[in-house]
Structure formats: structure tokens, C-alpha cells
Amino acid sequence: MKKEPQQNLHLIFNPKTVAVIGASENPAKLGSHVMKSLLQDDGFRGRIVPVNPNGGEIMGISSVSSVTEIKGSVDLAIVVVPAGAVPGVFQECGKKGVGGIVLITAGFKEIDDPAGAELQSRLAEIAMAEGMPVIGPNTFGIVNRTIDLNASFTPEFSHVERGGVSIVSQSGGISHLLAFMAMKEHVGISKIIGLGNRLNIDFAEILPYLVEDPDTQVIILYLEGLDDPRKLMDAARNTGGKKPILAMKAGSAESGNRASLSHTGSVAGRQEVYKAAMIQSGILPMESTEALVDIARALSLCPLPAGPRMAVLTGQAGPGMVACDTCERYGLQIASFQESTQAAINNLLPPLAIRTNPVDMGPAWYDSAAIKGIMRAAAEDENTDGILLLMMFASANRGAVSYLSDFLLDWRQKKPVVTCLVSPAGIWDDEVLRLERAGALVNLPTPERAAKVMASLWQYKHKTWR
Amino acid sequence: MKKEPQQNLHLIFNPKTVAVIGASENPAKLGSHVMKSLLQDDGFRGRIVPVNPNGGEIMGISSVSSVTEIKGSVDLAIVVVPAGAVPGVFQECGKKGVGGIVLITAGFKEIDDPAGAELQSRLAEIAMAEGMPVIGPNTFGIVNRTIDLNASFTPEFSHVERGGVSIVSQSGGISHLLAFMAMKEHVGISKIIGLGNRLNIDFAEILPYLVEDPDTQVIILYLEGLDDPRKLMDAARNTGGKKPILAMKAGSAESGNRASLSHTGSVAGRQEVYKAAMIQSGILPMESTEALVDIARALSLCPLPAGPRMAVLTGQAGPGMVACDTCERYGLQIASFQESTQAAINNLLPPLAIRTNPVDMGPAWYDSAAIKGIMRAAAEDENTDGILLLMMFASANRGAVSYLSDFLLDWRQKKPVVTCLVSPAGIWDDEVLRLERAGALVNLPTPERAAKVMASLWQYKHKTWR
Numbered sequence: 001m002k003k004e005p006q007q008n009l010h011l012i013f014n015p016k017t018v019a020v021i022g023a024s025e026n027p028a029k030l031g032s033h034v035m036k037s038l039l040q041d042d043g044f045r046g047r048i049v050p051v052n053p054n055g056g057e058i059m060g061i062s063s064v065s066s067v068t069e070i071k072g073s074v075d076l077a078i079v080v081v082p083a084g085a086v087p088g089v090f091q092e093c094g095k096k097g098v099g100g101i102v103l104i105t106a107g108f109k110e111i112d113d114p115a116g117a118e119l120q121s122r123l124a125e126i127a128m129a130e131g132m133p134v135i136g137p138n139t140f141g142i143v144n145r146t147i148d149l150n151a152s153f154t155p156e157f158s159h160v161e162r163g164g165v166s167i168v169s170q171s172g173g174i175s176h177l178l179a180f181m182a183m184k185e186h187v188g189i190s191k192i193i194g195l196g197n198r199l200n201i202d203f204a205e206i207l208p209y210l211v212e213d214p215d216t217q218v219i220i221l222y223l224e225g226l227d228d229p230r231k232l233m234d235a236a237r238n239t240g241g242k243k244p245i246l247a248m249k250a251g252s253a254e255s256g257n258r259a260s261l262s263h264t265g266s267v268a269g270r271q272e273v274y275k276a277a278m279i280q281s282g283i284l285p286m287e288s289t290e291a292l293v294d295i296a297r298a299l300s301l302c303p304l305p306a307g308p309r310m311a312v313l314t315g316q317a318g319p320g321m322v323a324c325d326t327c328e329r330y331g332l333q334i335a336s337f338q339e340s341t342q343a344a345i346n347n348l349l350p351p352l353a354i355r356t357n358p359v360d361m362g363p364a365w366y367d368s369a370a371i372k373g374i375m376r377a378a379a380e381d382e383n384t385d386g387i388l389l390l391m392m393f394a395s396a397n398r399g400a401v402s403y404l405s406d407f408l409l410d411w412r413q414k415k416p417v418v419t420c421l422v423s424p425a426g427i428w429d430d431e432v433l434r435l436e437r438a439g440a441l442v443n444l445p446t447p448e449r450a451a452k453v454m455a456s457l458w459q460y461k462h463k464t465w466r
Numbered sequence: 467m468k469k470e471p472q473q474n475l476h477l478i479f480n481p482k483t484v485a486v487i488g489a490s491e492n493p494a495k496l497g498s499h500v501m502k503s504l505l506q507d508d509g510f511r512g513r514i515v516p517v518n519p520n521g522g523e524i525m526g527i528s529s530v531s532s533v534t535e536i537k538g539s540v541d542l543a544i545v546v547v548p549a550g551a552v553p554g555v556f557q558e559c560g561k562k563g564v565g566g567i568v569l570i571t572a573g574f575k576e577i578d579d580p581a582g583a584e585l586q587s588r589l590a591e592i593a594m595a596e597g598m599p600v601i602g603p604n605t606f607g608i609v610n611r612t613i614d615l616n617a618s619f620t621p622e623f624s625h626v627e628r629g630g631v632s633i634v635s636q637s638g639g640i641s642h643l644l645a646f647m648a649m650k651e652h653v654g655i656s657k658i659i660g661l662g663n664r665l666n667i668d669f670a671e672i673l674p675y676l677v678e679d680p681d682t683q684v685i686i687l688y689l690e691g692l693d694d695p696r697k698l699m700d701a702a703r704n705t706g707g708k709k710p711i712l713a714m715k716a717g718s719a720e721s722g723n724r725a726s727l728s729h730t731g732s733v734a735g736r737q738e739v740y741k742a743a744m745i746q747s748g749i750l751p752m753e754s755t756e757a758l759v760d761i762a763r764a765l766s767l768c769p770l771p772a773g774p775r776m777a778v779l780t781g782q783a784g785p786g787m788v789a790c791d792t793c794e795r796y797g798l799q800i801a802s803f804q805e806s807t808q809a810a811i812n813n814l815l816p817p818l819a820i821r822t823n824p825v826d827m828g829p830a831w832y833d834s835a836a837i838k839g840i841m842r843a844a845a846e847d848e849n850t851d852g853i854l855l856l857m858m859f860a861s862a863n864r865g866a867v868s869y870l871s872d873f874l875l876d877w878r879q880k881k882p883v884v885t886c887l888v889s890p891a892g893i894w895d896d897e898v899l900r901l902e903r904a905g906a907l908v909n910l911p912t913p914e915r916a917a918k919v920m921a922s923l924w925q926y927k928h929k930t931w932r
Contacts, residue, residue: 028832030862033861033862036861111817112817113817140860153860153861153862154860154861155861156859156861156889156890156893159890169784170784171782171783171784171785172782172784172858172860173780173781173782173783173784173785173786173856173858174782174784174785174788176782176858176859176860176888177784177785177858177888177912177913180858180859180888180889180890181888181911181912183890183891184891222784224784224787250784250787250791251787251791252791252794252795253787253790253791253793253794253795253800288912288914289788289912289913289914290912290914290915314639315639316637316638316639316640316642317637317639318635318636318637318638318639318640318643318688318690318716319637319639319640319643320639321637321690321716321717321719322640322716322755324719325716325717325718325719327719328718328719329718329719334719351577351578351579366494390639391639392639392640392642392643392646393622393642393646394606394619394620394638394642395499395502395619395620395621395622396496396499396619422642422643422646422647423622423646424622424625424646424649425649425650427622445647446643446647446754446755446756447643447755448754448756449756
């Protein structure tokens with residue numbers, strides 16, 4: 001008996017041999033972009049076999065005219081031939097016994113013409129009969145940064161940093177957006193998966209795979225409309241909260257829905273129903289692409305706070321006030337320091353400073369020992385569950401970040417440290433990035449985003465999502 | 467009779483001669499940072515006179531021992547001497563008849579010791595008697611990028627781009643944050659003003675000056691607590707809506723308030739009261755530092771939409787759905803195209819595409835004429851008041867932004883074009899920035915922020931702030 005398609009997913013994501021069916025050298029064809037992706041400098045180290053009936057070399061590699069001609073096993077076939085040719089290709093893949101397929105070609109269920117849906121049904125039958133998992137059709141492909149596999153039509157995905165966040169999306173555009181945001185903000189990515197029309201691999205099938213995937217720490221889902229939302233919710237519930245699953249559901253707008261789905265029932269209601277169902281299933285609903293990336297990054301880097309009590313340490317009073325506002329709005333508390341902590345801080349700052357929590361370290365800008373001492377006292381305080389550290393560069397405080405580095409490196413993973421350390425480009429960036437990569441902090445570009453990220457860590461820990 | 471202090475504000479912002487009282491070469495003193503700021507490469511072109519009782523040269527400029535020794539008039543005195551020495555300096559400034567003062571020194575009304583407040587009162591008396599406007603005390607200073615005047619202790623402010631946004635803040639930290647955000651996002655700045663303890667120049671005094679200032683197009687206010695909020699609200703109302711005024715009020719958190727103000731009445735209530743009062747006075751309340759910068763930039767670059775009906779043109783369906791969701795949440799409508807527009811678009815896109823608004827231009831990635839034709843049809847449609855254009859880079863659509871450049875440049879300032887054009891660094895950035903600087907579009911990093919900015923332009927136009 002054939003396996004269920006999802007049992008072969010590990011072959012798609014960790015192939016030794018990849019066939020590109022529809023490989024091309026013509027830059028106007030997606031088959032050329034796919035070849036480029038696989039051949040990126042820092043690229044895939046397995047075997048790549050271009051398949052093209054015209055034969056010859058493609059980008060320096062000998063091609064074969066059919067997947068059945070390849071010697072040895074084929075773990076992944078990337079298919080970029082025109083829609084009408086896909087059923088024949090699927091039959092050959094079945095005959096060859098390929099592990100699984102990424103079907104980039106569009107023109108199936110998503111088009112108005114019912115012939116598209118019929119064609120997709122035929123493909124589903126072939127794939128099911130052969131037990132082949134299929135990502136797509138109508139997808140940009142998949143990326144597994146952990147093994148430098150870029151099986152997509154976007155070679156630039158190979159420049160995303162490696163890490164523990166995996167992205168699963170129903171929209172190629174949103175996958176690209178999230179990946180480019182991740183590049184800009186140095187978020188480490190394991191997998192980027194475009195589900196497209198979901199022939200036989202839908203969210204409910206990919207989720208258990210990623211929850212068991214040792215390279216994935218945090219899962220991002222971007223959803224539009226689901227045929228059977230209950231299947232996803234059940235799949236999420238069955239993971240038992242093993243890893244954080246963040247999801248954004250688009251399509252609250254009437255126009256957006258009109259464009260992509262024929263919907264039933266009240267639109268606003270549906271969005272509410274989705275949110276409630278997600279929370280019940282242990283999926284964290286997110287309101288924006290920005291929040292998706294911010295919070296996934298923090299969850300992949302930070303320990304969770306044991307409670308909601310925050311120390312707010314600032315280089316200037318204003319950003320501290322803004323952070324406190326956001327903390328309280330999202331359910332965090334501003335800690336009351338232990339007496340010994342307050343005494344230590346009072347000893348390190350002049351009386352004119354704001355020394356109770358939040359602590360304005362402004363008067364200690366020049367004073368490495370004072371800044372370190374305040375940080376240590378607040379971090380070690382039994383009444384604090386996390387540290388928000390906010391400081392804007394101001395020339396006179398140029399050294400402040402490096403004063404804290406050793407302590408932050410020693411302290412890492414004990415309590416979460418979320419920062420908003422902002423300077424013009426080229427001043428603090430490298431040091432902050434070094435600390436972030438070492439797991440000593442997570443840095444956000446505004447006090448509000450920093451506080452919101454800390455609140456999300458606590459809400460995840462405390463299962464009080466809202 | 468002496469003038470009111472605020473009548474001399476133009477001298478502070480447009481001085482010919484600047485005295486730095488407390489100038490220093492010692493990098494541990496703020497007086498050295500102030501000198502550096504004035505002497506930045508692309509720096510102030512007027513006369514700079516360091517004042518220091520020790521005499522000698524400071525950073526290559528001969529100093530004098532007192533402001534009274536300077537020949538010719540002094541328009542601006544920047545004061546960075548210790549608090550106790552400030553009253554004497556003020557008297558000398560009065561004697562000399564300086565135009566106005568930026569008082570950087572701290573240790574006055576903001577400290578616990580009542581001596582601080584007494585000292586500040588004495589300064590206020592001297593300044594009032596002489597009609598001298600005073601920015602500060604307890605401020606980083608002021609910047610007027612329009613004339614390359616950096617009268618602050620942060621030399622890096624000289625690298626902010628020149629433009630029409632002016633920032634007035636009660637917090638030095640938030641001023642620095644907003645200025646660095648502006649640098650990163652290429653927001654053009656005219657003035658950055660740290661009001662500090664507001665000796666005799668408060669929001670109510672600075673606002674009328676900026677509203678009349680020909681170099682300021684959009685005003686950002688960051689507020690914490692005001693002694694007399696009504697004065698600001700009256701001042702705003704008296705400007706008659708001549709320029710957009712955006713304000714963020716911090717201090718909703720109990721802890722933040724505890725830290726900075728003794729407050730009366732209910733905190734949450736106060737925040738609500740502020741918001742309502744702002745709206746009534748024509749000030750646009752903002753919820754985050756990010757929104758402040760995004761919306762100020764758009765207001766300084768974009769024409770306002772005549773109505774709420776948007777064309778949503780996308781390179782991929784997902785970002786279009788997310789933008790539509792945000793549009794409807796913030797009061798925009800997705801336009802129904804005229805028949806001729808729809809016919810033109812149907813002619814340019816294959817039937818399998820989403821061709822009604824939102825329009826998914828995905829199938830036309832390669833087709834310069836189609837992309838331009840769709841854009842033109844949507845822009846010229848009488849049923850559209852603005853264009854949201856969202857496209858994620860994907861290798862195969864590399865040319866898409868340049869296909870649109872000529873049209874966007876021709877079309878500029880007719881209807882607002884707000885975009886979310888996102889690529890890895892170094893691909894689309896330069897072209898997008900060129901178009902933005904030419905006034906052809908405003909680009910935001912996520913679909914949500916793009917749609918929210920467009921909604922804010924409409925809310926400002928329609929006076930339906932919420």
C-alpha cells in the first residue's frame with residue numbers, strides 16, 4: 001500500500017537529487033529562474049538534473065528529456081512546464097517513483113475556466129495513486145535554508161539568513177514580503193513554503209511536519225480562505241503547543257473577499273470566528289505582517305518571561321514612558337523593585353534622576369559601571385520577569401551599548417531582554433546585531449514594537465492571547 | 467517696550483551669529499558636542515563664537531571670555547554652562563541684547579530639589595524682562611536643516627535629509643528616535659526642536675511660529691504632560707488648519723505618569739480628553755511613533771485624495787487583500803471602475819487574472835505596456851481618488867517598477883499614489899527613492915502601513931479623524 005502523501009514531505013525538503021522539469025536558459029521562462037535559484041553561489045549541494053525535451057546543457061548541466069531517464073532515485077521534482085503538459089509529467093514522475101513534487105505552474109483551480117479545476121482534480125488523482133506529496137500548483141516553490149535548498153523561482157531567497165522561523169503562506173506575494181522583511185531585520189529562516197492551490201498538501205498537512213521538524217522553532221502561517229478550517233484547527237490542537245504557531249488571516253474586506261473567494265455568511269463574523277478558533281487551537285492570531293515578523297523573531301531568540309513584571313531601563317525618559325504605555329495596554333506590569341535593587345540603583349544615579357521603575361539612566365551615560373550596575377540589579381531582582389531596555393543614540397552616550405555587552409552575554413537566556421537601541425546607521429548596528437545573534441537580546445526599531453513583542457512573549461507563555 | 471519672547475523666534479532659527487557659552491574641546495563635556503554639531507562638514511555658514519572664561523582657541527576658533535565681548539549682534543546664544551552659572555550668563559545675554567537662547571543645561575524645574583524650580587523662575591524673570599525667547603532648559607537643542615544649523619549636542623542630526631517636516635518634542639529621546647527614523651526612511655526634515663522644561667517657549671508659542679514658517683509643511687508634536695493644555699489647543703485652533711499638525715501624547719500608563727508627573731484625575735480619562743480636544747482643535751492624534759513618521763512623510767509629499775475611493779493595483783493577490791482589509795478598516799472604499807476602465811484592463815490582462823478592483827497584475831509582470839496601461843486606466847478613472855500600488859520583487863518582475871516610472875513622474879501630484887514596493891536591498895530601492903523624491907509616490911514597507919497612510923490622507927482631507 002502506498003504511503004499518505006504527507007509521509008514523504010521530508011524528501012521534498014531534504015532531497016539528494018532534484019529534477020527540474022521545464023528547466024530553461026531563457027530568462028523569460030520561470031524554468032530559468034528556478035535553475036538560477038538552485039545554482040546560487042551558496043547553493044544546494046545535492047544533484048540537480050534539468051529535464052527538457054530539447055536536451056543539451058542547461059546552465060552548464062547536461063539535461064535529460066524525461067524524468068524517467070534519470071539514473072538513481074529522484075527525491076524532488078520541480079515542475080514548471082505549461083499546465084496542459086503537467087498530467088503527462090505527473091504520470092512520468094509516478095512511474096519514476098519521485099519522492100514529491102513542487103508544482104510551480106499556474107492555470108488550475110484558481111482560474112475562472114472550470115477546465116482548470118478539472119485538470120487539478122486529475123493531477124490530484126495521479127498524485128494520490130502514487131502517494132506523491134505536491135506543493136502547489138500555482139506557487140513560487142519552497143526554500144529550506146537549513147540545507148541551502150532554494151526550490152523556487154526567486155533566487156534572492158538564498159540570501160535570507162538561516163535560523164528557526166518557518167513561513168507557510170497561501171500567497172506568494174506575502175511570502176516574498178515576509179522573507180524580504182526577514183532579510184532586512186536579520187530574522188533567521190528555516191523554511192519558506194508557498195502552498196499555492198494545495199493539491200494534496202494543505203496547512204493541516206504541513207503543520208505536523210513543521211512541528212516535528214528539528215530545524216523549525218517558530219511557525220508563521222498566512223491564510224486567506226480555507227475549504228475546511230476545522231482541519232487546520234484540529235492539526236494545530238494536536239501539536240499540543242509544542243512550538244509557537246503564529247497566524248495572520250487576511251480577507252476581512254468585502255472587496256478582498258470578492259476578489260479571491262466566494263464566501264458564505266457574514267464577513268466580519270467570519271474573521272471573528274477564525275480568531276476565536278485559532279486561540280482555542282493554540283494558534284496565536286496576528287494583526288499585521290509587521291507583528292508576524294517581530295514576534296516570530298523574538299520567539300525564536302528569547303527565553304519566555306516567567307511573569308508579566310517588567311523592568312524598564314531607559315537612556316531617556318520619553319521612550320520609557322511610551323514603552324510603559326504600551327506595556328500596560330497589552331497586559332504587562334511595571335515591576336516594583338525589591339528594596340535592595342532600589343538601594344543599588346539609588347546609589348548609582350543622582351537624586352535628580354527618575355530612579356524608580358522606569359529607570360532613566362540618562363545621568364549615567366558616561367558611566368560604564370553605573371549602567372552595568374543598574375542593568376544587573378534590575379535583571380537579578382526577583383520581582384522582575386523581563387527587561388525592556390530603550391536608549392537612543394546621542395553622541396555623548398556612544399559607549400553605552402558596549403558597556404552592557406559583557407553583562408548581556410553572560411545573562412542571556414535567563415530572562416528575556418527586549419531592546420529598542422536606535423542610532424543612525426553604522427554606529428550601534430553591528431554591536432546590537434552581534435548581541436542579537438548571540439541570543440543576548442532582541443532589538444526592535446520603536447519603543448512600542450519592543451513593548452508589544454515583550455507582551456506577546458508573556459501572552460504566549462501565559463496562554464492569554466488576545 | 468520689549469517684545470514678547472516668541473516674536474524673536476525667527477532669530478533663534480535663522481541666526482547670523484551664534485555664541486556657544488560653555489564651548490569646550492573636552493569630549494566629556496556637552497560643550498564639545500555642541501561645537502562639533504555647529505562645525506559639521508555640511509554645517510552652519512554664519513559666524514560661530516565660542517565663549518569660555520579660559521580663553522584660547524576652541525576647535526580652531528578664537529574664543530572670548532564673555533558674550534558681552536562679541537563684536538556685532540548675537541542672534542542665538544547656546545548655553546551649556548553648569549546650572550548655577552546660568553543666571554549670570556542670562557544677565558550678560560540680556561546686556562548684550564542677544565536675540566534668543568537655547569539652554570541645554572539641566573538641573574532646573576525637572577529635579578526633585580525645589581531649588582531647581584526657583585532657579586528656573588529667576589531665569590524666566592530675566593528672559594521676560596529682556597524679551598529673550600528661551601528654548602529649554604534641559605534640552606538637546608534645536609536643528610534647522612533648511613539653513614544647516616545644528617544647535618544641539620548631537621552632531622549626527624546634521625545627516626538628516628532636508629525637507630518639510632518639523633518635529634517639536636517634550637522628550638529629547640523621542641526627538642532622537644524620530645530623527646533617526648526619518649534618516650532611515652528618507653523623510654525630509656526642516657526643524658527639530660527640543661522644548662525641554664519650556665522656560666518661556668512652550669508648544670503654544672512654537673506652533674504659530676511653525677505654522678507661519680515657509681520651510682515647514684507638516685508639524686509633528688510629541689507631548690507628555692502640559693501645564694495648560696487649553697493654550698496649545700487654542701493655538702492650534704487659531705492656525706485655522708493651515709498645515710497638518712500631528713500629535714502623539716504619551717503618559718497613559720500609570721507607571722509612566724508616576725515617573726514624570728503628579729497627575730490629577732483618572733489617567734485613562736485624561737488620555738481620552740486629550741484626544742477629543744486635539745481632534746476639536748484640528749490636531750491629528752497619532753497612536754505610535756511609527757504612524758507619526760509615516761503619515762508626516764506622506765503629508766509632506768503627496769496630494770490629498772479628493773474622496774475615499776481607491777484603486778488597488780497589485781503584483782500579487784495577497785498583498786492586495788491585506789491592503790483592502792486595512793482600507794476598509796480605516797474608512798476607505800475600494801472603487802468601482804468606470805466601464806471604460808474595466809474594458810481597458812480586461813484587454814490588458816488574461817481572463818484568469820483578478821481584473822476587477824483590486825487588480826492583480828501578476829500575469830503582466832513581463833509586459834511593460836500592460837502594466838503601464840493598467841496604471842493609467844486606474845489613475846485616470848473618474849471613480850478613483852487615489853492609487854495603492856503593491857508589488858513584491860520576485861526576480862521575474864525585476865523591470866516592473868521602471869516600467870511605471872515615466873507614467874508616475876508625469877502623473878505626480880494629480881492623485882495620491884501610495885506604494886508598497888518591496889525588494890531585497892539594492893534592487894528597487896534607488897528607483898523607488900528617486901520617484902519618492904520627485905513627488906511621484908510615497909513608499910511604505912508593508913501593505914498595512916501603505917493603506918493606513920492613504921486612509922490618513924483622506925481623513926485629514928475630509929476632517930474625519932478618528
